[in-house]
Amino acid sequence: MNIVIPGGSGQIGQLLRRALRAAGHTVVIIGRGGNADVAWDGRTLGAWADAVDGADAVVNLAGRSVNCRYTKANLDAMMSSRVDSTRVVGQAIARAARPPRVWLQMSTATIYAHRFDAPNDEATGVIGGDEPDAPAYWRTSIDIAKAWEAALAEAATPRTRKVALRAAMVMSPDRGGILDVLLGLTRRGLGGSIAGGRQWMSWIHERDFVRAVDMLIDRDDISGAVNLAAPNPLPQRAFMAALRAACGVRMGLPATRWMAEIGAFFLRTDTELTFKSRRVVPGRLLAAGFAFDWPDWPAAARDLVTRWRAGR
Numbered sequence: 001m002n003i004v005i006p007g008g009s010g011q012i013g014q015l016l017r018r019a020l021r022a023a024g025h026t027v028v029i030i031g032r033g034g035n036a037d038v039a040w041d042g043r044t045l046g047a048w049a050d051a052v053d054g055a056d057a058v059v060n061l062a063g064r065s066v067n068c069r070y071t072k073a074n075l076d077a078m079m080s081s082r083v084d085s086t087r088v089v090g091q092a093i094a095r096a097a098r099p100p101r102v103w104l105q106m107s108t109a110t111i112y113a114h115r116f117d118a119p120n121d122e123a124t125g126v127i128g129g130d131e132p133d134a135p136a137y138w139r140t141s142i143d144i145a146k147a148w149e150a151a152l153a154e155a156a157t158p159r160t161r162k163v164a165l166r167a168a169m170v171m172s173p174d175r176g177g178i179l180d181v182l183l184g185l186t187r188r189g190l191g192g193s194i195a196g197g198r199q200w201m202s203w204i205h206e207r208d209f210v211r212a213v214d215m216l217i218d219r220d221d222i223s224g225a226v227n228l229a230a231p232n233p234l235p236q237r238a239f240m241a242a243l244r245a246a247c248g249v250r251m252g253l254p255a256t257r258w259m260a261e262i263g264a265f266f267l268r269t270d271t272e273l274t275f276k277s278r279r280v281v282p283g284r285l286l287a288a289g290f291a292f293d294w295p296d297w298p299a300a301a302r303d304l305v306t307r308w309r310a311g312r
Helices: 011-022 047-051 072-095 138-154 178-187 206-218 236-247 257-267 283-287 297-311
Strands: 002-006 026-031 057-060 102-106 161-167 169-171 203-205 224-228
Touching: 002 011, 011 026, 011 169, 011 206, 026 047, 047 072, 057 072, 057 206, 072 102, 072 138, 102 138, 102 206, 138 161, 161 206, 169 178, 169 206, 178 236, 178 297, 203 206, 203 297, 206 224, 224 283, 236 297
Parallel strands: 002 026, 002 057, 057 102, 102 161, 161 224, 169 203
Antiparallel strands: none
């Protein structure tokens, strides 16, 4: 197949390119970085749209990284980069003489509510924004996620099936990814519980992420929102304990809320990424018969840490 990946210059785009090319597919990366095959600005139609015409599938990953301070400028950039890129990809598909059969659009598991009482699947999950125990500014992340998916829904692409990928944290051994950051903290003895560690963490092994994308490209009967998350999320303290065990690190210093806020400031990131309880499960993938190779975090962590060390 010919698969086009707008916004594919980042970590997830590169792991998809490696895996899809290894499977024999032709992959075209559209982006702004040096890893791109075709350049774009993420906002306007241009020559890049020719790559979409005749493609079998489009997987749009474009959007500013959320690993930053949640200033107004950064939040505005998150919103515009997601909505504008989704809208223009829809325009490229709409004008194509031979539009792709399927459009997989990146979304986020952050769209669900901060909660501890029950898991969020696609059918019964609670969309966030009105949680009484969450900081008011967290609603902006929900608004961004809703606008992102709305831009997909509004695109006039009747000949192209559309899927919104509500992805949890994609765990891979690549440099600069979330696992790389967590391992850096863990190896320094800082991989303990944060603010008590009750908050749920949802994740997916990179190889299951790729396999799920491959299945969603093939399955003409699946459209709409799909959670890309392992079936067994776990509380942050248990998540980090498993990661420490995989690393052979015996101790991880816990961090109170105020300590985590100071650390986030110096790391130029935001505490929502660690404080929010994201208990997301893959209801539609499981119903479709998808079998996870890595359903449980302890085994996945051991595999990823081994490969991370080999890569160094």
